[in-house]
Amino acid sequence: MLNGILVIDKAKGMTSADVxxxxxxxLHIKKIGHAGTLDPDVTGVLPIAIGQATKLIELMHTQNKKYVGEGIFGYATDSYDISGTTLATKKMTEPLAAKIITQGMQSFVGKIEQVPPIYSAVRVNGKHLYEYARAGIEVERPKRQVNVLAYDLTAQPVFDKEKGQEEFAFVIECSKGTYVRSLVNDLGDKLGVPAVMSTLRRTASSGFDLSQAVSLDEIVADPSRAAQLIQPIDAFFKNYTQVDLTMDQWLKVKNGAAIALETDANQVALRYNNKVKAIYQKDAEKYRPNLMLLQNE
Structure with missing residues (x-):
């Protein structure tokens, strides 16, 4: 029985559900799910939780994500990427300086309010926004607070004088729920020229990165490879405060009892026999169960 996280490098054209x-x-496994949906046109890190690891999916969603991508100044679409319908164009006569673009990007770093694209899975009154968009129904999109930790240029922008467009490459680190397409579109609004995202690749998510990723085709061609490539459940908790339990503490934890610990951490990963068995949360003078992983062997 497989238990752990399989880090897939998702190919373009597939949905996360397809993977x-x-x-x-x-793999002939029922207990399986993904953490952090990727749009079909976006490639990169898609963590797949298998077996006991499916209990981690909500925690995995809370981790920051990293992306590299490219955008184009000169036109904008309804979906904020090049698959959408063009809404605005502006033939540029001269390029935006890298310094100006960088300053615009920096204005989005920190905790900001963001409006998701109309073509997104955000729900309003029980329906996805993209359902309203496809039906031609206007609906108010809910603002949400997100945290952008980094938004930077990664190369000198390239100006195409004939097209009147400028291409730029970027790297972004952000919290869950952040739409990179919106950050590109909003950067254009900030700088007074329409902008659209042209490519996007996720390089890290849920504490895993491309160095640990494998293609879906490789697993499908040889399912036995999954056992060798899967990341253990404990790998997710490498940045958690970890506490090794005594036999007496373990007997209490197995029954979901609160315990006292000599640590000030708000949340701890409790280990027994070198395996994380539970996540406990600080509550007054004791720690109480938040997530149980008793079958993590």
Whole structure:
């Protein structure tokens, strides 16, 4: 029985649900799910939780994500990426300086309010925004607070005088719920020229990165490889405060009892026999169960 996180380097053109479907079929496993949806046109890190690790999905969602991508100044679309319908164009006669673009990017760093794209999975009154968009129904999109930790240029922008467009490459680190497409679109608004995201690749998510990733095709072609490539459940908790339990403490934890610990951490990963068995949360003078992983062997 597989238990852990399989880090898939998702290919372009597939949905996150497609990846789960093919893995479930290849590995003959029912308990499987993904953490952090990627749009079909976006490639990169898609963590897949298997077996006991499916209990971690909500925690995995809370981790920051990193992306590299490219955008174009000169036109904008309704979806904020190049797959959408063009809404605005502006033929540029001269390029925006890298310094100006960088200053614009920095204005979005920190905790900001963001409006998601109309073509997104955000729900309003029980329906996804993209359902309203496809039906041609206008709806107010809810603002949400997100945290952008980094938004930087990674190369000198390239200006195409004939097209009147400028291409730029960027790197972004952000919290859950952040739409990178919106950050590109909003950068254009900030600088007074329409902008659209042209490519995007997620390089890290849920504490895992591309160095640990494997293609879906490799697993489907040889399902036995999954056992060698899967990341153990404990790998997710490398940045947690970890406490090794005594036999007496372990007997209490197995029954979900509160325990006293000599630490000030708000949340701790409790280990027994070198395996994380539970996540406990500080509550007054004791720690109480937040997530149980008793079958993590």
């Amino acid at each position: 789960v479907y093919h893995l479930r079929k290849a």
